[in-house]
Amino acid sequence: TQLLEQSPQFLSIQEGENLTVYCNSSSVFSSLQWYRQEPGEGPVLLVTVVTGGEVKKLKRLTFQFGDARKDSSLHITAAQPGDTGLYLCAGARTNAGKSTFGDGTTLTVKP
């Protein structure tokens, strides 16, 4: 059983469209992180959220941590081809615990 479920698994959109990807769990997390991974490279951290209901913005990316700290979403406004990649969420259940990764959402933004 996957601790973190990410949806959709694949998403292909046109440049300029908006999109939201989700990271859901039945477990409570002390912190949750979003990473982006491009082909041939390692994942790169985008954001860390720790407070229930927290919203963080990174340019056109908006991250939200659910009130109950069991889920998170990533919204991209006006997607660009450079946003193409694998988006991974990772959650830690305690402050000293290891993070568990979801299987990711593969996003393709077509010019």
Next chain:
Amino acid sequence: DSGVTQTPKHLITATGQRVTLRCSPRSGDLSVYWYQQSLDQGLQFLIQYYNGEERAKGNILERFSAQQFPDLHSELNLSSLELGDSALYFCASSVSYRAGNTIYFGEGSWLTVV
């Protein structure tokens, strides 16, 4: 460039063989992680070391072992290799072992077992 260095970048070996993957963490980072990424399993946590000591263990097979040396570099040893061990192996590092710390990933070592 994350500052995490992994070697080799690509490796092709036969079933039954043994390989060693090497990792140099970012300067100042005490914690090293190893992950396996394959198409059907996603990014799987294998093992974590902090300042030379094993800190956490994930889905690491008994055929695999790792260590972190006094200079903080780490090695992942894979033995009795099987076709299913073909994957991208990532090393990552962070300042401490606390969750929520930024984890920096290397570019990975592509292992192909034939």
